[in-house]
Amino acid sequence: MLRKLLGKVDDGRFGRAVAGMQAGWQWECRERHEGWVVGFVRYGRKEFYVVIEQRGRRGLARCSCYDVVHRGVLCKHIAFAAMSELGLAAAARSAHRELPELGR
Numbered sequence: 001m002l003r004k005l006l007g008k009v010d011d012g013r014f015g016r017a018v019a020g021m022q023a024g025w026q027w028e029c030r031e032r033h034e035g036w037v038v039g040f041v042r043y044g045r046k047e048f049y050v051v052i053e054q055r056g057r058r059g060l061a062r063c064s065c066y067d068v069v070h071r072g073v074l075c076k077h078i079a080f081a082a083m084s085e086l087g088l089a090a091a092a093r094s095a096h097r098e099l100p101e102l103g104r
């Protein structure tokens, strides 16, 4: 689900999320349950609230930024949050720990 969601992010925004990873953006997960995750993407003095939830096999995502609220597109913060969650789930798997499934 997260990988599918990432596939719907346009190239420019995806690239900016990857650059954010290099620049040390922070993903601060507040709640993670079966099928949904809530948290903040932070960098500099900026902070964006991101929600990603699973609807059937699809992912629905929201962010507090202008892109999502006014343009209705998947933004770089959602992409960053999804990549971070994939990274955390992969790290947990290699450490033989379990995180609630988000349906990768």
Ligand SMILES: [Zn+2]
Residues within 6 Å of the ligand: 048, 063, 064, 065, 066, 067, 068, 075, 076, 077, 078
């Ligand atoms: Zn955003």
